[in-house]
Amino acid sequence: MNKFRLLAGILAFGSLWGTTESYIGSALDNAGLPSGSIMTCFFAMSFLLFSRLYFKQAGMQLGMGVVAGSLKLFNPFVAGCHLCSGIAIMVEGAVFEAIWFFISRDLKELKSINIQVSLGIISAYFMFIVGNIVTQILTPVVQGIGFYLNDLIVFLPRILARGILPALIGAVIVPIIILSLKIDIKLKDKLYYPTALGISLICWFIVIGNWFLA
Amino acid sequence: MGKEKIISIFAILLLLVGTSSAVYVEVNKISTASIKINGQEYSIEELFNLGEIITIDTDEGEKIGVSIESMIIKSNIGCPPCFIYIIKGADGFQQTVEWEIMKTGILTDYPRVYFPDTAHKFWVKGVYEIEVKQQ
Numbered sequence: 001m002n003k004f005r006l007l008a009g010i011l012a013f014g015s016l017w018g019t020t021e022s023y024i025g026s027a028l029d030n031a032g033l034p035s036g037s038i039m040t041c042f043f044a045m046s047f048l049l050f051s052r053l054y055f056k057q058a059g060m061q062l063g064m065g066v067v068a069g070s071l072k073l074f075n076p077f078v079a080g081c082h083l084c085s086g087i088a089i090m091v092e093g094a095v096f097e098a099i100w101f102f103i104s105r106d107l108k109e110l111k112s113i114n115i116q117v118s119l120g121i122i123s124a125y126f127m128f129i130v131g132n133i134v135t136q137i138l139t140p141v142v143q144g145i146g147f148y149l150n151d152l153i154v155f156l157p158r159i160l161a162r163g164i165l166p167a168l169i170g171a172v173i174v175p176i177i178i179l180s181l182k183i184d185i186k187l188k189d190k191l192y193y194p195t196a197l198g199i200s201l202i203c204w205f206i207v208i209g210n211w212f213l214a
Numbered sequence: 215m216g217k218e219k220i221i222s223i224f225a226i227l228l229l230l231v232g233t234s235s236a237v238y239v240e241v242n243k244i245s246t247a248s249i250k251i252n253g254q255e256y257s258i259e260e261l262f263n264l265g266e267i268i269t270i271d272t273d274e275g276e277k278i279g280v281s282i283e284s285m286i287i288k289s290n291i292g293c294p295p296c297f298i299y300i301i302k303g304a305d306g307f308q309q310t311v312e313w314e315i316m317k318t319g320i321l322t323d324y325p326r327v328y329f330p331d332t333a334h335k336f337w338v339k340g341v342y343e344i345e346v347k348q349q
Binding site for chain 2: 084118126140157167
């Protein structure tokens with residue numbers, strides 16, 4: 001695949017993911033809903049899996065995580081822990097990449113509903129708990145406050161318990177995304193770059209632009 | 215054993231880990247009727263009478279509560295900078311902070327701690343204990 005085409009895809013999908021995290025995630029948080037769980041299993045899984053199976057390129061999801069996490073870090077407008085969320089998003093992208101690196105990009109091998117549901121559970125559960133654990137470690141380190149292992153150990157059962165919701169929704173999302181790929185979506189080459197760059201620009205503008213307006 | 219079977223068994227195992235952790239968390243739930251500081255129990259009202267009520271600016275707006283600095287000093291902890299402070303929340307979350315951070319914070323009546331210059335991760339909810347520990 002052409003490198004520029006891949007970069008444009010990473011930028012567009014990463015920006016979409018980061019924008020939903022910045023706005024929908026914060027709105028869910030304000031409504032007292034478990035935003036981390038819902039965002040991980042619903043939006044993150046959808047963008048990551050769709051792009052993985054559509055572009056069939058290893059490394060793309062890692063890049064998407066970096067783009068989405070950066071967008072969240074730069075979003076000063078909506079309340080919430082930007083540093084924690086930004087780190088968690090980048091880790092989620094890396095965990096997805098690691099898990100799906102060993103899984104075939106051939107849809108035929110993912111035909112069985114059993115394997116689709118199981119992969120949904122495994123991916124969403126690991127993305128959520130690893131994202132959460134790394135955030136607990138890196139946030140105080142990045143802030144220069146200091147990390148205490150005991151703080152993480154006592155909180156670990158709750159992180160493992162909270163992973164249940166993303167896992168269950170992941171079990172539903174993966175078959176839905178795989179089903180959606182049966183619809184033949186093809187963007188003409190002429191429209192590909194303007195569309196990808198247009199989506200990215202709009203996403204970054206509504207997040208970063210708010211910084212200038214705030 | 216086939217690849218599909220291994221993946222399915224692994225997924226079931228993860229769900230079991232999550233479910234048993236949820237049971238553990240539920241069984242170990244903690245009540246927040248009072249707050250223990252350095253081994254001594256206080257009600258929220260007592261703490262608000264003990265320390266100075268201040269307002270701090272956070273990135274979520276102004277927050278009003280009792281100054282942790284005055285609360286700790288008045289709860290007879292000699293040499294506050296000599297210790298580290300473990301703030302424990304009812305949901306099992308805890309954060310260890312040094313005096314430099316601790317003295318900037320407040321405890322609200324909900325009861326939650328806020329620090330003006332830290333990530334939200336340090337804003338422990340449902341505080342039920344502040345353990346004072348030698349560094």
